[in-house]
Amino acid sequence: MKALALLAPLALIAAAWEGSVALFAISPFYLPPLRDVLGAIGANWQAYQAAFLITLLEAVVGFVAGGLVGVGSGIVFAHAPRLKQMVLPIFIVSQTVPVIAFGAIIVLWFGNTLAAKAAIAFYLTFFPVTVNTLAGMEAVDPRQIALLRSFGAGRRALLWKLLLPSALPRIFTALRLSAGLALAGAIVGEWFGAVQGVGALLLAAMFNEQIIALWAAIILAAAVGGALFALVAVIEARLLFWREEL
Amino acid sequence: MTEAAGLLDPHLTVGTAPAGREKLGLRGVSRHFGAVHALDRIDASIPEGAFVTLIGPSGCGKSTLFNILAGLLEPDPGGSVALDGMVVPPGGLLGRVAFMPQRDLLLPWRSVLDNAILAAEVQGQPKKEARALAREMARDFGLAGFEDHFPQQLSGGMRQRVALMRTFLFDRDVMLLDEPFGALDALTRSLMQRWLLDIWSRYRRTIVFITHDIDEAIFLADRVLVMGARPGRIRMDRAIDLPRPRAAALITAPEFTAIKRELLEVLEEESLKTFQAGQR
Ligand SMILES: Nc1ncnc2c1ncn2[C@@H]1O[C@H](COP(=O)(O)OP(=O)(O)O)[C@@H](O)[C@H]1O
Numbered sequence: 001m002k003a004l005a006l007l008a009p010l011a012l013i014a015a016a017w018e019g020s021v022a023l024f025a026i027s028p029f030y031l032p033p034l035r036d037v038l039g040a041i042g043a044n045w046q047a048y049q050a051a052f053l054i055t056l057l058e059a060v061v062g063f064v065a066g067g068l069v070g071v072g073s074g075i076v077f078a079h080a081p082r083l084k085q086m087v088l089p090i091f092i093v094s095q096t097v098p099v100i101a102f103g104a105i106i107v108l109w110f111g112n113t114l115a116a117k118a119a120i121a122f123y124l125t126f127f128p129v130t131v132n133t134l135a136g137m138e139a140v141d142p143r144q145i146a147l148l149r150s151f152g153a154g155r156r157a158l159l160w161k162l163l164l165p166s167a168l169p170r171i172f173t174a175l176r177l178s179a180g181l182a183l184a185g186a187i188v189g190e191w192f193g194a195v196q197g198v199g200a201l202l203l204a205a206m207f208n209e210q211i212i213a214l215w216a217a218i219i220l221a222a223a224v225g226g227a228l229f230a231l232v233a234v235i236e237a238r239l240l241f242w243r244e245e246l
Numbered sequence: 247m248t249e250a251a252g253l254l255d256p257h258l259t260v261g262t263a264p265a266g267r268e269k270l271g272l273r274g275v276s277r278h279f280g281a282v283h284a285l286d287r288i289d290a291s292i293p294e295g296a297f298v299t300l301i302g303p304s305g306c307g308k309s310t311l312f313n314i315l316a317g318l319l320e321p322d323p324g325g326s327v328a329l330d331g332m333v334v335p336p337g338g339l340l341g342r343v344a345f346m347p348q349r350d351l352l353l354p355w356r357s358v359l360d361n362a363i364l365a366a367e368v369q370g371q372p373k374k375e376a377r378a379l380a381r382e383m384a385r386d387f388g389l390a391g392f393e394d395h396f397p398q399q400l401s402g403g404m405r406q407r408v409a410l411m412r413t414f415l416f417d418r419d420v421m422l423l424d425e426p427f428g429a430l431d432a433l434t435r436s437l438m439q440r441w442l443l444d445i446w447s448r449y450r451r452t453i454v455f456i457t458h459d460i461d462e463a464i465f466l467a468d469r470v471l472v473m474g475a476r477p478g479r480i481r482m483d484r485a486i487d488l489p490r491p492r493a494a495a496l497i498t499a500p501e502f503t504a505i506k507r508e509l510l511e512v513l514e515e516e517s518l519k520t521f522q523a524g525q526r
């Protein structure tokens with residue numbers, strides 16, 4: 001049922017793509033027919049598969065690390081308002097540095113490694129997660145906190161039994177947003193001289209004006225993004241089952 | 247919902263008169279919130295095993311008093327609360343009395359059973375053990391068959407029973423119930439009152455029960471404490487010696503209405519004060 005709900009829009013996009021190319025006689029320079037693009041992917045399947053896996057790995061590593069650090073720092077900030085006042089502004093300033101500029105430095109530091117791309121994905125991921133974790137924990141009904149305290153709950157019990165579960169919906173909102181950002185981070189990281197990955201394919205196709213390869217790389221990027229998003233959605237459905245019943 | 251009277255515990259017919267030993271004592275308890283004087287030198291003594299109701303106009307400080315009795319708020323310096331004859335230090339009541347706030351505050355990600363065991367779990371009781379106990383208790387609380395439902399799937403009355411069960415499972419001698427039936431319709435409320443008396447007679451706890459409904463206050467209680475308009479003070483402490491078990495029709499009996507008239511007089515005077523204060 002769910003797979004069907006996902007497939008239907010995809011089929012619609014494919015049909016619109018093919019249909020408009022045929023109907024408006026669009027030059028292949030602007031939009032090549034979808035079947036040519038898919039054909040190119042099929043013909044070079046192993047290379048595309050490798051690029052998909054590499055970029056997915058980079059993005060996932062950065063994303064998971066960013067998610068964990070984001071939740072962790074959100075928890076710390078929620079418990080230490082003074083620390084929050086000191087450190088959160090630094091986090092905010094860090095986010096004003098454009099990822100392209102930041103990416104150049106990271107690649108300088110880490111070289112052309114998986115760590116470098118993951119670090120950029122991390123940089124884009126952790127901040128929204130931090131902010132939403134914090135906001136989610138601060139939005140908990142004080143009467144609910146009072147109730148648990150009257151049961152004799154300490155900080156630890158409050159955190160695990162009330163604050164974190166209450167913040168989960170907001171944390172997942174941030175994670176869904178961050179999934180796309182992590183992918184963008186990994187691709188930007190690949191632009192600084194990587195020879196593998198979706199970003200490298202994109203750049204190579206662009207420089208060589210290989211329109212079909214360019215579109216193939218775009219579809220590949222969408223596939224990585226979709227995979228990341230699906231990962232988040234599966235975990236979310238497990239943890240936030242109770243929200244569906246609202 | 248309630249069992250037939252014949253099934254009730256024999257306690258019910260015997261133990262109306264409370265044992266007399268003081269369970270909870272308040273001595274000169276006052277409380278300010280900035281300029282707002284919420285409570286003014288409250289003195290009260292709650293005997294062990296008694297069902298005491300607390301009634302008063304809204305805003306007179308009932309919930310504030312409960313927060314103090316639950317250990318969530320401290321009284322102003324000079325006042326003190328004693329539990330089992332011992333004056334309790336600041337914060338010392340946390341975890342020692344079973345508090346049920348005005349709202350059910352059920353956690354939407356926990357099933358009925360897991361909501362009910364929340365307090366027991368926080369106290370470190372193993373989950374499995376607590377669940378087993380809760381499963382047995384569910385029938386008493388009219389929740390049989392709903393153990394694995396989630397709060398969102400329940401009616402208001404059922405949610406309230408889950409919250410009550412949570413309070414009972416938090417195995418403490420003293421229970422503080424803040425307007426537990428305030429949001430229910432009259433019919434459900436009347437059923438729940440008799441059900442609560444039934445449960446109380448089986449589990450034998452000291453109960454302090456806030457309400458703004460006079461009938462409810464009299465119907466349930468061994469004693470009614472009437473609080474006055476802000477600053478909250480005890481205006482009246484009335485023993486209710488109506489026989490138990492109490493049937494729904496009791497509220498039309500002449501003895502009942504006589505007590506009601508007495509309480510009404512005091513309450514009207516106090517409500518009027520609140521009203522006039524609002525007009526000024
Ligand atoms: N945390 C608080 N801060 C400031 N004022 C409060 C607070 N809690 C209660 N009050 C005030 O104390 C008075 C008594 O409130 P409350 O105990 O809730 O009354 P009741 O439960 O009898 O309706 C009210 O005027 C209320 O505004």
Ligand SMILES: [Mg+2]
Nearest residue numbers: 308309310348
């Ligand atoms: Mg109140």
